[in-house]
Amino acid sequence: MDSRASDRYLGMFVLLASAAVCLFVAPFSSIDPANLPKLCLLVVLSFIAAGFAFSKIEFFKLKRNRVILSIIGIFILQLTLVLLVDERDFALKFYGTSGRNTGFIAYLSLSFLLLASLVSSSKLLLKRYVIALVSSGTALALYGIAQSRGYDFFEFDLAIGTKTFGSFGNSNFQSAYMGITAAAALTLVVYSRTKIYFKAGLFFLTCLAIYNVSLSSEQGYFNFVVGIAAATIIFLFKSRKPILGWIALAGSSVSVLFLLLGILKIGPLAEYIFKSSLFARWFYWRAAGKMMVDHPLIGVGMDGYGDAYLRSRPASFYSSGFSTFSDTAHSIPLDIGSNGGFPLFIAYMAIIVFVLISIIRIMKRKTEFDVVFTTIVAAWVAYQAQSLISINQLGLGVWGWSLSGLIIGYELNTRPDVIEGNAKPAPKGKVSVQKISALAVITTFIATSAGIAVALPPYLAANKFYAALKSGDAEVIQPAAYLKPYDRARFAYVAQLLQENKLESRAIAVLRDATEIYPDSMELWRRWSTIPSASPADVARALAEMKRIDPNNPDIK
Secondary structure (H helix, E strand, O other): OOOOHHHHHHHHHHHHHHHHHHHHHOOOOOOOOHHHHHHHHHHHHHHHHHHHHHHHHHHHHHHHHHHHHHHHHHHHHHHEEEEEOOOOOOHHHOOOOOOOOOOOHHHHHHHHHHHHHHHOOHHHHHHHEEEEEEHHHHHHHHHHHHHOOOOOOOOOOOEEEEOOOOOOOEEHHHHHHHHHHHHHHHHHHHHHHOHHHHHHHHHHHHHHHHHHHHHHOOOHHHHHHHHHHHHHHHHHHHOHHHHHHHHHHHHHHHHHHHHHHHHHHOOOOOHHOOOOHHHHHHHHHHHHHHHHHHOOOOOOOOOHHHHHHHHHHHOHHOOOOOOOOOOOOOOOOHHHHHHHHHHHHHHHHHHHHHHHHHHHHHOOOOOOOOHHHHHHHHHHHHHHHHHHOEEEEOOHHHHHHHHHHHHHHHHHHOOOOOHHHHOOOOOOOOOOHHHHHHHHHHHHHHHHHHHHHHHHHHHHHHHHHHHHHHHOOOHHHHHHHOOOOOHHHHHHHHHHHHHHOOHHHHHHHHHHHHHHHOOOHHHHHHHOOOOOOOOHHOOOOOHHHHHHOOOOOOOOO
């Protein structure tokens, strides 16, 4: 295997990780068929990709790459610091909360995927990436329509919203991905010079994707409009129509600004937004901001928003008639900031800014309109629009992080040699292909082993728990709550099953152990307080803990 073969493998794993994690579900082995399986697959594939990337020592030595590599390094360093300082249960902060799974290892894996995309980015990889994005979108568009008609290979019971939720377990994420797909497909239809039958197929895909949005949620319309607007702006600038380009850019920016201000109860859209599903985000964002102010250096811990939310929300929430619980800020930047503090937030925003700078540099450098690059940018902008007002779902996150790496890497890897300055290509014969190959094998083997070691334990535990539930035997189900690595959702689920089957003493025993591990879980204390056979002392303790967790709630006394 020579260095070029290593590059091909690295690019292949970037594509594979993005598409496979997005599409993967495992309903026959876990009660969470979407989030945990996606996390486990992401860990393995991103670690493999990182192994190949770390073997490219030349890339890490180049001066032009130092800034972005430093930013990624700071992000990972702060992520690690937050993990070490956080005093919650290790599995909770490492793997994240059940149903989200966006803890330490998820963001480390996304960082590795970003790095691998950065190292491997090239014109050919961008073209293959567009094909992978459109192909994945086609598969999920057809699957979504089948779901809407009641045709599914498994009877899912975890979907949120409509029954059109694709491989994400939530209709909002299906809608968001369909918006990204539609933006990419329509960009190719309008601005590419491909053959007419390809354009017809892409236009049909655009219609399918928009139809999926109508079946799932409104979120995808926003993604789609913002993404296609970005493509149009690039086209206008590259078509030597800068005045129209600036007008389109200004109009799009003002529209997005009005939307965000409206969520904050400011501006002409405030009245309309507060009548929609976006209304709740104002409260979630305020709570996230308070967490960042109260914990500026290390945040509340990765995936810790849910445990801190009840303590952080102001008393005015109740007087406003808003008492809804949330385990996420419904904004990826604010989730990162509240979880990891201002250092993690700034590092993440620095990556976004670096992508924007890279887009501008590439546009200035290129003399002709590049439809592949424009499609990549349209998809990236559509994802970022979604990330401002929605949750980090790993099936979507893989696209956002890999797109960021591809854009930055494309700008760095296609710079003229003169920009590099001191960098000079190595003379032929000086580079040992055998040495590079050996390094690639070693780093990839180590990374793959680490990825499997990290990903297997939660997946095997989830599989054993699923089998225990299918047995229907309390003697099997109760011990299954204690499978390691621990999962708070398993304790709550087992306690509920035991209580429903009149095994209240067993339910109390499980809850007593669970609350020792997760003392800030409102769900566990509330369930304990509602068990009829619980002692007055236990009920009093549970109510006291609930008041500690949610101090401003007038209904808890």
